[in-house]
Amino acid sequence: MAWTWFHRLGSPPYIYGLAARLTPWFAWSAGLILIAALFAGLVLAPPDYQQGEGYRIIFIHAPCGWMSTMVYSTMAVSAAVGLIWRIKVAHAVAASCATLGASFTAATLATGMLWGKPMWGTYWEWDPRLTFELVLLFLYLGYMGLRASFEDVQRADRASAFLAIVGVIDVPLIHYSVIWWNSLHQAPSVMKLGKPTMPPEMLVPLLMMFLGFTLFFVAVLLTRLRGEVLRRERTASWIREAVLQ
């Protein structure tokens, strides 16, 4: 009985309708929170005592980094669920994550380079954190390329699922690289055990950004998922009502 909701999530018409109903809520809340977080981060938060105003890149760089690993983890878990329990919707979720994750990983690298130049004196360094983040971008691109190389959706699902699952090893490597190896990159200041090392006037806008980015991810994922489900279920009888809505 308790698992009925979970089983319903595997039904394409149910998930299509649910995604359509939930998307506006996530999109609007993401928009409002991001606007408030931008104001708090750019205007209200004080300058850093060492980095001055340049540290304000953290309010977008850290959430982009969070997106890059969180979206990949979502993709890998969905791919594993799809592979183990043969749930088509789970594969559709995994496929819907790739473009989003790749674009935010590229943004993490780009914003990190723009932050690195004035602070480290260089745009790029083969530092463990930066290198593993670059590997993550290649994993996303590999996943997308692998999917595109198959005509048959089910074969694409299976092959890409293996890559997504194997590649998830990069996620803890990204997170712990700054602890395990000597790194130019700063150690975690928010996502760590114990108390964050940031003052509240900087931490609050940053946490708002994390929330806004995550809500945005869900809104875009649900929109992509609807398209993906429609594409896969094009011969199903329920499509008629869905298209007429």
Add this chain to the structure above:
Amino acid sequence: MTFLHMGKYAQYVWPAYGIVLAVFLLNVLWAQRLLGRARREARRRLAMQGETP
């Protein structure tokens, strides 16, 4: 003007924000295009089957 100047870091801060804004807009655009294309394809299929959506 002081705000736009960002100390001496404007040339790094604003492009970084611009990139992220572009990523947000592109993701919305790509998602809408994917859904729109799938809907058009479904309508075309239904029309070919003799149903009029």
